[in-house]
Amino acid sequence: MLLRKKQSSKPATDSTAEMIHSELNAAGSINAWLNVLSRLLHLPESRRQAIQEELHEHLTERVRDLLLSGSSETEAVRAAIEELGETAQLARKFEAANRPRSRRILMNLTVAAITSGIVALGVVTLSPSTPSSTAHYAPWQKAEQPSPELANAKFSIDADQSLYQALEAMQSQTKLGLVVNWGEIEESGNNVNDPLGLALKDAPLATALDLLADGGRKGGLPLAWRVKDKTIEFGMKHVLDRREASLASYDISEVLGALSGNYGREYAEAVADINQLLTQMVEPESWRENGGDTATINVVGGKMFIQAPPRMHEQVDWILQQLKAGGEVKAAADDMQVPYLKDIPVIDPQHGRAEQLPEVHRTALQAQLNQLQVELIAAENEFHFAKLQIPVNSPEFTASEQRLTNARAQLDDLKKRLGRDPTAAR
Amino acid sequence: MSRAPNSSNAPQDLIRAAGDLLVLSVIADGPLYGYAITKHVAARSNGSIRLTPGALYPLLHDMEQQGLLLSSWETIQAPDNDDEPGGRGRKRKWYRLSAKGRKRLSQRIAAHRAYHAMIESFLPETGADGSIAG
Numbered sequence: 001m002l003l004r005k006k007q008s009s010k011p012a013t014d015s016t017a018e019m020i021h022s023e024l025n026a027a028g029s030i031n032a033w034l035n036v037l038s039r040l041l042h043l044p045e046s047r048r049q050a051i052q053e054e055l056h057e058h059l060t061e062r063v064r065d066l067l068l069s070g071s072s073e074t075e076a077v078r079a080a081i082e083e084l085g086e087t088a089q090l091a092r093k094f095e096a097a098n099r100p101r102s103r104r105i106l107m108n109l110t111v112a113a114i115t116s117g118i119v120a121l122g123v124v125t126l127s128p129s130t131p132s133s134t135a136h137y138a139p140w141q142k143a144e145q146p147s148p149e150l151a152n153a154k155f156s157i158d159a160d161q162s163l164y165q166a167l168e169a170m171q172s173q174t175k176l177g178l179v180v181n182w183g184e185i186e187e188s189g190n191n192v193n194d195p196l197g198l199a200l201k202d203a204p205l206a207t208a209l210d211l212l213a214d215g216g217r218k219g220g221l222p223l224a225w226r227v228k229d230k231t232i233e234f235g236m237k238h239v240l241d242r243r244e245a246s247l248a249s250y251d252i253s254e255v256l257g258a259l260s261g262n263y264g265r266e267y268a269e270a271v272a273d274i275n276q277l278l279t280q281m282v283e284p285e286s287w288r289e290n291g292g293d294t295a296t297i298n299v300v301g302g303k304m305f306i307q308a309p310p311r312m313h314e315q316v317d318w319i320l321q322q323l324k325a326g327g328e329v330k331a332a333a334d335d336m337q338v339p340y341l342k343d344i345p346v347i348d349p350q351h352g353r354a355e356q357l358p359e360v361h362r363t364a365l366q367a368q369l370n371q372l373q374v375e376l377i378a379a380e381n382e383f384h385f386a387k388l389q390i391p392v393n394s395p396e397f398t399a400s401e402q403r404l405t406n407a408r409a410q411l412d413d414l415k416k417r418l419g420r421d422p423t424a425a426r
Numbered sequence: 427m428s429r430a431p432n433s434s435n436a437p438q439d440l441i442r443a444a445g446d447l448l449v450l451s452v453i454a455d456g457p458l459y460g461y462a463i464t465k466h467v468a469a470r471s472n473g474s475i476r477l478t479p480g481a482l483y484p485l486l487h488d489m490e491q492q493g494l495l496l497s498s499w500e501t502i503q504a505p506d507n508d509d510e511p512g513g514r515g516r517k518r519k520w521y522r523l524s525a526k527g528r529k530r531l532s533q534r535i536a537a538h539r540a541y542h543a544m545i546e547s548f549l550p551e552t553g554a555d556g557s558i559a560g
Contacts, residue, residue, distance in 0.1 A: 050519070051483075051487075053499075053516075053517040053519070054460060054483065054517075054519045055479075055483065056516065056517075057459070057460075057461070057502075057516050057517060057518050057519070058460050058461050058479055058483070060516065061461045062461065062479075083478055083479055083480065084478075084479050084480045085478065085480030085481075089480075090480050090484075093480070093481075093484035094483070094484050094487060096484070096488075097484040097485070097487035097488035097491065098487050098491065099491070284525075285525070288493065288496075289496065289524075290524060290525050290526075291493050291494070291496070291524030291525040291526030291527060291528075291529075292493065292526070293493050392472065
């Protein structure tokens, strides 16, 4: 809503014009400060730029509010920047917050291990540094063939044994290597010293490991196991998954074409359909889009890029094959609701409905939009001060709130007609 | 100039400790961007709580790194940018709760209520003016 220059279609009011002029001058000061902050940030360029963009938006809005409340331009810029605190300190906070999560957990673990010595590492043999192509995964597909060392090994424990004792017993009974990061398991909220209540007598090793991963999860994050090179690795599911995650590209142009040709889906809708189908059908909790941290998905043009563990790639591949194969599954995808994807604000207006509007309507609507944006600024400002100065139960407060709601609703309605902002309904 | 009565006498350090709870709670109502979050928190606390942007934005980034929040960018075009190729739209970063964020919020709410109830059980009766009897 910041107006960078005077509108050509409709003249702004005098006070709005003054505000625009002040904001133009303020923009220079804001950019200068943001450049200083950026130089202090020891982060990748993309993150530095994202932080700059976000704070630019914050400062622009804040300065606009302060100008509307009667501050001079100099006062407004200074106050808005001061609210962010000391620049170097702010840079440190952003650096800490943007450090990758896994690295932070690793750092915490290291510190915990050094300082308290409570991290018990039951490492019997060292893990190979790279995952081998013969890795055997905990079965997603039951048809998967167990490796020979798993097929022949048997395992027994008593019900009063803990996860710690059970895995030690497994190592001594099977003579297989064992790699367990106990610190990581405890750090993730699992209690490794409680009795499991799991009694096994000559159980096949794969079954025993599944039961231990399931029963050993005492209130913490999910556990998993791998066997490779005659070594059992037992640990956090998300850690094992993340290590094995690989990037693959899928050609979805044919599927997109089918959804468009047979069902009239626009490009963005078809992409959303596929995206939703995969992130809901294939281990929903693992996708970053759903709050997980194991798998990510991105579509560019006719290519879909997925970073995920191998077993998820297999499932993705199967689903895409079904979409290509046709019929039932296509129709199912077409009927899908997209509850959370609809919440995402528009990223690329090029794919909005704006392109379909006749140009003459678009120009008229755009002029109306400009005017409504000015009115919304005024209503927002009025309500902002109503909140500070007028008792909440008073009719004046309600009227102010109503004016803001109306202004927003009008603007949202218009934006929707322009196809610029599909989230405007909120 | 009259101000709305302060509904909260909570000390600032308690509010600071509950910063993530406040932020998750306001975003639970629907997607918001940073400046809107500060406005929502101020409005809902009747002006008693002001989240400083210097604390808010790093907190948002931290919660995003933890997978509690998901974000996306909205490009806000200047009104008549279309006929000026050099014109640069501003970008607004929207945050919304992930499934993990919703779970965390419900855990934080339960923990907060349990803590509140536990402390409350220790407190003596107070008079209307806040004084302790006896």
